[in-house]
Amino acid sequence: xxxxxxxSRRYFIRRILLGLAALGLPLLRPGTPHAALNxxxxxxxxxxxxxxxxxxxxxxxxxSFKRIDGDAWRLNVTGACENPQVLTLETLKAFxxxxxxxxxxxxxxxxxxxxxxxxxxxxxxxxxxxxxxAVGLLFHCAxxxxxxxxxEDLRHARTLWVHRMNGxxxxxxxxxxxxxxxxxxxxxxxxxxxxxxxxxxxxxxxxWNRIGPYSVDGTILPGYDHPLDRGKQRRRISGxxxxx
Amino acid sequence: xxxxxxxxLYPANAQEEVEIPSGPFVMxxxxxxxxxxxxxxxxxxTHLEFKTVFPSHVYSRGQERHPVSQITWEEAQAYCxxxxxxxxxxxxxxxxxxGADGREFxxxxxxxxxxxxxxxxxxxxRVVGYNKKDISPYGVRDMASSVWEWTxxxxxxxxxxxxxxxxxxxxxxxxxxxxxxxxxxxQRFIFVGFRxxxxxx
Numbered sequence: 001x002x003x004x005x006x007x008s009r010r011y012f013i014r015r016i017l018l019g020l021a022a023l024g025l026p027l028l029r030p031g032t033p034h035a036a037l038n039x040x041x042x043x044x045x046x047x048x049x050x051x052x053x054x055x056x057x058x059x060x061x062x063x064s065f066k067r068i069d070g071d072a073w074r075l076n077v078t079g080a081c082e083n084p085q086v087l088t089l090e091t092l093k094a095f096x097x098x099x100x101x102x103x104x105x106x107x108x109x110x111x112x113x114x115x116x117x118x119x120x121x122x123x124x125x126x127x128x129x130x131x132x133x134a135v136g137l138l139f140h141c142a143x144x145x146x147x148x149x150x151x152e153d154l155r156h157a158r159t160l161w162v163h164r165m166n167g168x169x170x171x172x173x174x175x176x177x178x179x180x181x182x183x184x185x186x187x188x189x190x191x192x193x194x195x196x197x198x199x200x201x202x203x204x205x206x207x208w209n210r211i212g213p214y215s216v217d218g219t220i221l222p223g224y225d226h227p228l229d230r231g232k233q234r235r236r237i238s239g240x241x242x243x244x
Numbered sequence: 245x246x247x248x249x250x251x252x253l254y255p256a257n258a259q260e261e262v263e264i265p266s267g268p269f270v271m272x273x274x275x276x277x278x279x280x281x282x283x284x285x286x287x288x289x290t291h292l293e294f295k296t297v298f299p300s301h302v303y304s305r306g307q308e309r310h311p312v313s314q315i316t317w318e319e320a321q322a323y324c325x326x327x328x329x330x331x332x333x334x335x336x337x338x339x340x341x342x343g344a345d346g347r348e349f350x351x352x353x354x355x356x357x358x359x360x361x362x363x364x365x366x367x368x369x370r371v372v373g374y375n376k377k378d379i380s381p382y383g384v385r386d387m388a389s390s391v392w393e394w395t396x397x398x399x400x401x402x403x404x405x406x407x408x409x410x411x412x413x414x415x416x417x418x419x420x421x422x423x424x425x426x427x428x429x430x431q432r433f434i435f436v437g438f439r440x441x442x443x444x445x
Contacts, residue, residue, distance in 0.1 A: 107365055215366020219434050221409060222392060222425045238405075238425035239392075239435055 057112040062145040079199035082129035095119035102183035117164035133201040142193035147206035189218035260286040270346030285439035287372035309371040311437040317429030324440035332441040334397040342421035343381030350380040391437035402426040
């Protein structure tokens with residue numbers, strides 16, 4: 001009887017572990033094909049999709065979330081800075097505008113290009129005045145995603161705080177009302193639907209790095225690109241930003 | 245404390261140099277190229293070595309013998325110059341990696357299937373010489389993995405880097421001895437380091 005009980009416990013523990021592993025597998029293998037339908041269309045929620053117009057620029061979110069009301073939205077800027085702020089979208093839109101065409105490369109082996117418009121890190125720095133010990137920003141996003149970027153990367157000439165894409169305000173899917181474009185880093189280092197940022201005096205990690213096998217650094221490495229605008233035809237890349 | 249003692253004992257710039265004899269070798273897909281005698285560093289330049297020339301260089305504790313990276317092409321060239329050396333030409337790098345017989349990988353013709361870091365996406369650095377299989381016919385280490393390396397050559401308005409990294413996302417691992425990338429020389433990348441050569445007799 002004791003043997004039977006032990007076996008049963010082992011059996012159930014094994015089944016539970018297998019079940020948990022199966023649940024976790026899609027998270028650890030984000031390249032796995034998923035349903036083509038956009039479940040979020042016509043709903044008040046937004047989440048990951050490759051449907052319709054997004055077949056040319058896939059949408060990845062960590063969790064679905066309620067669409068953001070731009071009028072009510074505020075960017076909370078806190079942490080190691082002299083002048084913490086609660087900023088409206090209108091304030092951010094009034095910063096000097098900067099445009100660039102750049103390609104976003106996802107670690108899931110696809111990339112897509114767009115024209116992005118927004119402002120430079122220098123404008124936020126000038127307003128909030130980071131303290132000397134600040135080394136980076138921790139981003140808090142509407143989909144519960146968290147990401148860290150060092151100030152050195154945020155102050156790079158190609159890094160942009162973005163509120164417009166291809167001449168229009170950002171769509172909810174692409175990160176309305178505010179997202180980062182860091183074209184020399186994989187997509188998971190380009191947080192979107194940002195709701196708060198925190199100046200940190202010590203480097204931190206982000207969600208993908210905590211739950212999946214993705215590096216903290218996230219620099220695009222030499223290897224291959226599969227651009228959606230070229231039929232996902234594989235091509236060699238040298239690492240860093242892909243300029244074409 | 246103990247670690248600091250051993251680091252103190254380890255001569256920071258005691259880079260072993262490997263003799264590459266003069267003579268022809270097969271470059272790229274089959275072109276025969278003749279090179280004079282030169283020496284090349286057996287290992288990529290480490291953080292500890294780099295700090296001897298650039299004292300302000302900072303790195304994390306425990307990474308003393310990891311290959312230095314995040315440095316510009318000019319800094320790499322300046323380091324070699326300070327030691328009376330220079331960055332290798334791409335041909336010199338390739339001959340040191342594949343010998344005279346035109347092999348695809350430093351160790352031979354077959355891709356190394358023993359994945360060092362499965363299920364991980366991103367740079368992984370180890371101490372130089374960690375990979376016991378990545379050895380060229382002349383005994384030069386880490387030429388198919390570890391980090392890419394600056395060379396003196398230019399292509400497409402950029403500098404040529406040769407070599408490869410340990411591990412990429414799912415689809416690529418260990419470079420061939422003929423692989424190259426082109427990198428903006430003013431940029432600092434976690435995946436680009438270097439080693440030096442010398443033409444001294």
